[in-house]
Amino acid sequence: MNGTPRILNRILIGILGAKLLVIGALLVLLATVPAVGSWWQGWSAEAWAGVRGLFDQTRFPGRSESWLWFVMVVLLLAVIGVMVAWLAQQGKGRANLLVAADDAGEVPGSVRIGGGVAEQALRAALADRPDLAGATVATYEFEGQPALRIRVQPRQGVAPHILATEVSALVQALDAVVGKRTPVLIHIGSGARSRFGRAERVR
């Protein structure tokens, strides 16, 4: 439920993948089929001559360098900047506030409840359970609204539906405290700790 831009990811990865596919196929064909080699030499020499002419036309007056090199530097910097921005989009979406609302009472002002309230209360409630190898709670912003993500790692053999019901009951108790129904995602997963840790013995 984080804000990773999934469609953008797919589009950009697809563009890169298609380019690499074409380049790779061209290289293999160049190495194996002689006819492709002669075609490539003719076609690319022509294209390169055109680019070269462009560089010759754009020289600084009185110097041998073209200012197109500076344009390329700027373009490459822009591409790198866009890539860094794209990287920064992955897995974003953590939020700090669980509730930010106007109080209905007579005292002026608004009420804000930090996400740490829900996170620590739920974590403390889940901490002592013998059937869990670990539990983490995090507040995310999903479509502009705060939402809670509860990730529990049960030990081997724990029935997930019973665990889900119990965690859901905890969430309902939290609803009563906070006074607002926050969207909640319960993820019952497995990790190294539940895989290699001891199994639950007695309940």
Added chain:
Amino acid sequence: MSHAAERHHRGAAPHDAAPHEAAPQEAAPQEAAPLETGAGPIAAPDSGPDLRPGGARMERVLARETSSSRASAAIIAAILVIGLCGYALLETAVRAVGQPPWLIDPQTAADRVTALPAGVAPLLLGVTGAVVFAAGLFFFLNAVLPGRRARHVLADPRAAVVVDDEVIASALARRARLAANVTQEQVMVVVSRRQVLVNVRPTSGVPLREADVQAAVEAELRAMAPSPMPEVRVNLAASGVIGA
């Protein structure tokens, strides 16, 4: 059914858990108690229509959670492009200020590329091409394939619940092990999107009915009610284990 969407699980819970497996879960109400301390509600808990399970927002959360975000492939792609652009930037900047190149002058590089089959050993060229092609295939398939995660959705009145297939397999393996009365090494459960495969290797000399195991696993699965609901297949191994 793709093999990538499968989770293998061997064995389950220990032997002495048997009498407790159906015990009611008494811990929950007490553990909920510390949450209900003071601080009366500001307002009555409001429930927007899209917060409820089955609501549009929850549907979107669940759709996101059961499919891959492609973040790892995106990170690899971005780092690859940054590296290539960084090197090209270095050579271009060096060229722009009229300094000697670091590794290769952009113009010389272009000349070499236009002359291509000549100047490079065909084997090296072919292998390079194949590697680039494979990398392209990796990214392209990542972009095109649906990318389902090995997870199922459970129904719950309050929250959206997703369960890793591995956890389901572990719970079913435990149930199958209890029904078949074998040790945990003798049961292996594979859960995929539409199918649960239970492999049981019986103890030599102890008869084992396939229908018992099937019924037990199906009952557990019905109580769990994952969506989509997989169907159960039980495989009894022809040879047994000695001394289990």
